[in-house]
Amino acid sequence: MEFVEQIVSHYNQWITIFLMVAGLYIVVARGNMVKKLVGLSLFQTSVYLLYLSPGKILGGTAPILEEGFEVYSNPLPHVLMLTAIVVGLATLAVGLALVVRINEAYGTIEEDEIFADGEDGK
Amino acid sequence: MVLLTLMAAVTIGIVRARNLFAVVVLSGIYSFLMASVMIVLDAVDVAMTEASVGAGMSMVLMLGVLYLTKVEEAVPSHTPWLPLFVAVGTAAVLLYGTVGLPPFGAAENIVHAHVAPRYLEQSIAETTVPNVVTSVLASYRGFDTLGETVVIFTAGFAVLLLLRGRRRSRPSDDA
Numbered sequence: 001m002e003f004v005e006q007i008v009s010h011y012n013q014w015i016t017i018f019l020m021v022a023g024l025y026i027v028v029a030r031g032n033m034v035k036k037l038v039g040l041s042l043f044q045t046s047v048y049l050l051y052l053s054p055g056k057i058l059g060g061t062a063p064i065l066e067e068g069f070e071v072y073s074n075p076l077p078h079v080l081m082l083t084a085i086v087v088g089l090a091t092l093a094v095g096l097a098l099v100v101r102i103n104e105a106y107g108t109i110e111e112d113e114i115f116a117d118g119e120d121g122k
Numbered sequence: 123m124v125l126l127t128l129m130a131a132v133t134i135g136i137v138r139a140r141n142l143f144a145v146v147v148l149s150g151i152y153s154f155l156m157a158s159v160m161i162v163l164d165a166v167d168v169a170m171t172e173a174s175v176g177a178g179m180s181m182v183l184m185l186g187v188l189y190l191t192k193v194e195e196a197v198p199s200h201t202p203w204l205p206l207f208v209a210v211g212t213a214a215v216l217l218y219g220t221v222g223l224p225p226f227g228a229a230e231n232i233v234h235a236h237v238a239p240r241y242l243e244q245s246i247a248e249t250t251v252p253n254v255v256t257s258v259l260a261s262y263r264g265f266d267t268l269g270e271t272v273v274i275f276t277a278g279f280a281v282l283l284l285l286r287g288r289r290r291s292r293p294s295d296d297a
């Protein structure tokens with residue numbers, strides 16, 4: 001019984017870790033640049049979950065003050081994650097622009113082929 | 123809990139898929155699931171932002187890049203064992219770390235102790251904004267938001283600089 005409680009109370013964190021590690025794996029293992037960026041944003045979204053999960057209070061409501069509600073979730077992680085999402089989009093845009101330029105310079109977005117190009121002495 | 127499990131399933135799909143178009147669509151699905159989870163976690167403002175920025179804007183940008191590049195991903199030449207080992211090792215360390223964390227959703231958790239109650243109590247008196255997320259974002263932590271807009275401005279500038287040279291040669295498209 002205690003094990004079940006442990007699972008329920010840490011399930012968010014475990015999924016967060018799974019998502020984070022999946023993103024890390026994609027970034028390291030896959031050579032395709034677009035795939036790498038998707039992995040990077042997976043990593044990033046897992047951090048949103050990491051921040052928002054502890055902010056929740058069971059039985060609480062969204063932090064919009066209104067008569068008749070007493071318990072509100074913590075607004076601070078929400079604010080931080082709003083900033084993080086928008087900054088994440090900005091970095092993603094820069095990354096994708098770099099991918100487009102790399103594709104123009106090398107004709108490919110695969111890491112292996114780019115390295116092979118470099119070894120040929122181009 | 124169901125949503126979180128679905129998200130994990132979609133993530134496995136993203137890792138396995140070789141067609142980049144499928145990867146991008148799956149990441150859109152992932153973002154919408156993430157937005158739903160955020161609503162469950164009472165973060166309604168964040169959920170709206172995630173649905174529009176994460177699922178909408180990111181997907182448009184990625185599809186634009188796919189249009190300019192290739193859709194198929196090549197099979198990687200090296201074996202995946204080393205990255206897999208790194209990933210599993212990281213997961214093990216992090217899982218070990220979660221054992222000491224406080225339980226989910228309890229009101230007496232330490233995160234709810236310091237500035238959050240002050241924001242909730244004083245927001246109406248000090249800013250007259252009922253939505254506390256808004257008042258913290260725009261008023262209490264206005265400088266953070268200013269920094270954020272600086273980052274976005276810089277990023278937009280960088281994208282423009284990176285893509286400026288190519289527009290002369292091929293004026294038809296833009297990511």
